[in-house]
Amino acid sequence: MSNHELLMIKNLYDLxxxxxxxxxxxxxxPWEVLPEIGSFIKKLGEKIDKTCPDEYIKRGDSVWIHKSAKVWDSVFFGDNVIIGADTEVRQCAFIRGNALVGKGCVVGNSTELKNVILFDNVQVPHYNYxxxxxxxxxxxxxxxxITSNVKSDKTLVTVKGNDDLSDIHIETGLKKFGAMIGDHVEVGCNSVLNPGTVIGRNTNIYPLSPIRGFIPEKSIVKTGNVIITKNEE
Incomplete structure (x- = not known):
C-alpha cells in the first residue's frame, strides 16, 4: 500500500x-465528499419522505429528525439536516446546515456543526466546533x-504528511477543509485540528494539541506533537 492510499476513504472509515x-x-x-454533502442530504430527505415519513419529524423543507432522537427546544437548525435514531442534541446546539448526523450520536450544548458527516455513535458533546x-x-x-476549516492566509488547503510520510502532498482545491477523522479516534480536550488534518483509525490525540497534516492509524500524539505508534508505547 502506498502512503497516499492511507488517506483514502476505504482505509479510514467503515461505511x-x-x-x-x-x-x-x-x-x-474523504474531502472530495465535502462539496456534495448538502445536495446528498436533500436527496436522502426526499427518500425519507417517500419511504419512512412516520419515523421522522420534519421541520420546514429540509430538516428531518428521527422520532427516537432527543432534541432540546433551544437547538437551532439551518437547511439540509438529518438527525439519526437515538441521537441526543443538547441545549443551544447550533446546527448551521448541511449536517448528516448518524445514529446514537451526542451533539453537545453550544456545539456548532456546519457541512459535516457524523458517522454513527460519534460524540461532540461539549463546546465543539x-x-x-x-x-x-x-x-x-x-x-x-475544534476543527479549524480555513487557513489564516485564505489559500487553498493542502494535505501533507509528517516525518516519515513527507512524500504525502495532496492539493485539495478546497478553501474550506476541517478534519477527516477516522473510526475510533479520540481527540483530547481543547485540541485544534488545523485545516487539512487527516487522522487514521484508532488514534489518540493528547489534550491541548495543535494537529496538522496526516496522522497514521493506531498513533498516539503526545504533548509537543510527538507521534508514536501504540505498539511502541
Missing amino acids: DHTEAKGLMEKFDY VGDSILGYKSHMGAGS
Missing part, C-alpha cells in the same frame, strides 16, 4: 456505519476541541 455510504463510495479521498469535516464511527472530540 456500514453511515447513511452517507452511497455518496462516499463514489470518491477516493466541527465544520467541513467527516467524523468516523465512534470517534470522540473532547471538551473544547
Whole structure:
C-alpha cells in the first residue's frame, strides 16, 4: 500500500456505519465528499419522505429528525439536516446546515456543526466546533476541541504528511477543509485540528494539541506533537 492510499476513504472509515455510504463510495479521498454533502442530504430527505415519513419529524423543507432522537427546544437548525435514531442534541446546539448526523450520536450544548458527516455513535458533546469535516464511527472530540476549516492566509488547503510520510502532498482545491477523522479516534480536550488534518483509525490525540497534516492509524500524539505508534508505547 502506498502512503497516499492511507488517506483514502476505504482505509479510514467503515461505511456500514453511515447513511452517507452511497455518496462516499463514489470518491477516493474523504474531502472530495465535502462539496456534495448538502445536495446528498436533500436527496436522502426526499427518500425519507417517500419511504419512512412516520419515523421522522420534519421541520420546514429540509430538516428531518428521527422520532427516537432527543432534541432540546433551544437547538437551532439551518437547511439540509438529518438527525439519526437515538441521537441526543443538547441545549443551544447550533446546527448551521448541511449536517448528516448518524445514529446514537451526542451533539453537545453550544456545539456548532456546519457541512459535516457524523458517522454513527460519534460524540461532540461539549463546546465543539466541527465544520467541513467527516467524523468516523465512534470517534470522540473532547471538551473544547475544534476543527479549524480555513487557513489564516485564505489559500487553498493542502494535505501533507509528517516525518516519515513527507512524500504525502495532496492539493485539495478546497478553501474550506476541517478534519477527516477516522473510526475510533479520540481527540483530547481543547485540541485544534488545523485545516487539512487527516487522522487514521484508532488514534489518540493528547489534550491541548495543535494537529496538522496526516496522522497514521493506531498513533498516539503526545504533548509537543510527538507521534508514536501504540505498539511502541
